[in-house]
Amino acid sequence: MNVYIIGIGLSPPRKISPEVSFREMIYEAAEKAYLDAGIEPKDVDTFVSLSEDYEEGTAIFDEYVPDQLGAMLKPVHTICADGATGLASLFAQIKTGHFKIGVLEAHSKLSNILYHSHVHAMALDPVFVRPLEINPYFVAGLEMDMFLDSRGYDELDTAYVVAKNRTNALLFGRSSFGSFISPEEVLLSESVSDPLRELDIAPNADGACVIVIANEEIAKERGRDLIKIAGIGFAEFTPNIERWEGDAEYLKVAARKAYSKAGIKNPVKDIDFAEIDDTFSYKELQHIEALGLVSFGDSAEALKEGFFDLGGEFPVNPTGGNIGNGNTSLMNGLRAIYDAVLQLRGDAGNVQLKSPESALIATWKGLPSASGGVIILRREG
Amino acid sequence: MKFEGISLGLKEFEKEIKVEWKGKLEYEWDCGIALSKFMEGLKHGKILARKCYACGRIMIPPRMFCERCFRPTDEWIELGDEGEILTFSVSFVNWDASRRKKPEIPAVIRLLGTSENMGILHKLGEVGDTLEEVLKNVKIGMKVKAVWKKEKEREGAITDILYFKPIKRRK
CATH class of the missing domain: 3.40.47.10 (Thiolase/Chalcone synthase)
Structure with a gap:
């Protein structure tokens, strides 16, 4: 079974974004992606979101993910990973045959971090390198x-x-x-x-992006722009x-x-x-x-x-x-x-x-x- | 009940070899459209909510989108500062897990005018200093009212409301 990208949405990267919260920024990207895919969030079977708690300033950030994606009470996985690894995680779920439509989300509010170097430092080995x-x-x-x-x-x-x-x-x-x-x-x-x-x-930037993927049946039903993974x-x-x-x-x-x-x-x-x-x-x-x-x-x-x-x-x-x-x-x-x-x-x-x-x-x-x-x-x- | 054994304090841990790192993990979160207006409202003694015309819910804290209908919300609604208690707890532990003498009383309060189960999370005050007193004075469903900071001291934060206290019925 093949898997296709059927929708994309972007709140474009920019230096700062004081006019919107991360929720409002993600909502914008999600709305665009769902419109592009010709779906509603109720059609989505599974969600993967990429985030890093230290960058958000909130622990267990996955709890903050569902609302602005229309993902309440649905399967959501939040992982700290790069885009391809995130897509692979969602791709694998669709490949199981248990999910038809999946959504991948990631965003950045790096402008909200006052000391970015300190967030980076938290990723260094605390015993050997950070000191x-x-x-x-x-x-x-x-x-x-x-x-x-x-x-x-x-x-x-x-x-x-x-x-x-x-x-x-x-x-x-x-x-x-x-x-x-x-x-x-x-x-x-x-x-x-x-x-x-x-x-x-x-240079650091803020933004949000949502990608919608689907199995072959859904993608071909949709007809146009068949982009296969x-x-x-x-x-x-x-x-x-x-x-x-x-x-x-x-x-x-x-x-x-x-x-x-x-x-x-x-x-x-x-x-x-x-x-x-x-x-x-x-x-x-x-x-x-x-x-x-x-x-x-x-x-x-x-x-x-x-x-x-x-x-x-x-x-x-x-x-x-x-x-x-x-x-x-x-x-x-x-x-x-x-x-x-x-x-x-x-x-x-x-x-x-x-x-x-x-x-x-x-x-x-x-x-x-x-x-x-x-x-x-x-x-x- | 008394536990046997040696209690460990900071002194004991200071003997160990340790690595210290004081990370400056500081953030200036963009509150965005909905929460910025909510915070601005608090500064002026107002509690603002957003209404979704599709499901009719009045939401607090406000959102520019309805997470259930997945559409933009439609209208600002000013709520009163009175409500009823949906749930509460009586907390006797400090941040370092030591015991408090006087408890904190976190509560979810449904403000009058909002939808069912749409509560604001805050604290209760003027309800007693011991567990017995608090449990005697506080009941789920009880009517409460916000106690605000003085206008000059408000800064546009959730702490502009000091706490909620019971509304005394006139006899």
């Missing part, structure tokens, strides 16, 4: 240093990611983080944890930062699983474009290599040559990725799914690619994690 009392961006600095060094890349290489994604976002026109910026200008931004600079970091995989590495190898091992495993399910032999040939986590600039290149889109050490050159540009052979983050749209934490992956669906439906406006039929989405749980997943979407008909 060192260094701003947790150091974790990205360490990994970036290892990644650049092992490939012979430099900071200008990752600055190209920032320039590409900010420019794509500007062209797309939804985000306030879009700008025409050159890689050289990126290097003028201040160092955060060398070699990581301020502009290498996707052709493959999915996810993996976690280790919380021990000392063990990381700088190669995004989690994504290699996740990609292998997703490709095999989707029957993909050569991702660049078999897939038309990708949404790839770029929460830090170097992560996009690291993820591109882990996904096998180019060989080890070849991503920087390919990027410079325009291979991943809007008009390139294999566009990556055509709407601007997280750097161009903002870092919405666990919602990043859902924003990526949303934008990939726009592309596959031909609704991506200024950044619309020419009739793409398949999309690759790679998500990462964010700092300081080594977890992520891969989704392959394919348009049918």
Whole structure:
């Protein structure tokens, strides 16, 4: 039995959102998604919501999930996971045959956190790492240093990611983080944890996103925009930062699983474009290599040559990725799914690619994690 | 009943090797449309609710959407500050689990004018200092009224209402 995405809804990422509560923001995204899917919440059999208690400032946050989704007295799972892992959880429920329609939700109110670094610190090992009392961006600095060094890349290489994604976002026109910026200008931004600079970091943003999926019967009844979840995989590495190898091992495993399910032999040939986590600039290149889109050490050159540009052979983050749209934490992956669906439906406006039929989405749980997943979407008909 | 054994206090734990971390977990939550107006109302001594025209429920704390009908709510309704007790408890423990002499009395109060089972969570006051007194003075279904902070001291918070106290019947 195949599973399809039948509805998407977004309360777009923005720097701050004082005009609405998280409930009102999620309600907006849910209403849009249900309208898009042509369903009402009473038609939904199961819900998965992604959240992290420390980011919400509320323990047992799952209790706060149902109301604004129309999920009262229905099965709801709240998990702390990236977008692909969340979708995989919902996908598996539909595959059991016991559920016909499922809803995936994630949101961000990162602007409400006064000391984000302290929330990050709570994710570090309390005995071995946290007592060192260094701003947790150091974790990205360490990994970036290892990644650049092992490939012979430099900071200008990752600055190209920032320039590409900010420019794509500007062209797309939804985000306030879009700008025409050159890689050289990126290097003028201040160092955060060398070699990581301020502009290498996707700026925090608020927003909400809801995705509706359904079994084949429901999707085909609906008729239009058949977007199939052709493959999915996810993996976690280790919380021990000392063990990381700088190669995004989690994504290699996740990609292998997703490709095999989707029957993909050569991702660049078999897939038309990708949404790839770029929460830090170097992560996009690291993820591109882990996904096998180019060989080890070849991503920087390919990027410079325009291979991943809007008009390139294999566009990556055509709407601007997280750097161009903002870092919405666990919602990043859902924003990526949303934008990939726009592309596959031909609704991506200024950044619309020419009739793409398949999309690759790679998500990462964010700092300081080594977890992520891969989704392959394919348009049918 | 007396329990045998050694009671452990902070002193005993201080002997252990420990890792200390004082995380600054602070938030400024956006209250949004519904709760911001509710809080603003409290500052002016008003209790505001939202009505859903589809199911007819009057909701407090207010919501811009009805979680049952899954549609936007329609109208602001100002409620009185009197109601009846739906449920209450008498709490004798402090945050550190030590005993309180004078109990706190959390209660759910259905304000007059709201729908059935639509209560506001708050505290009761002026109902006694011992369990016996409280249980004698407080009954489910009893009518109570809000006791507000002085207008100048209100700040737009749920604590602008100090507590609810029984409405004494005139004889």
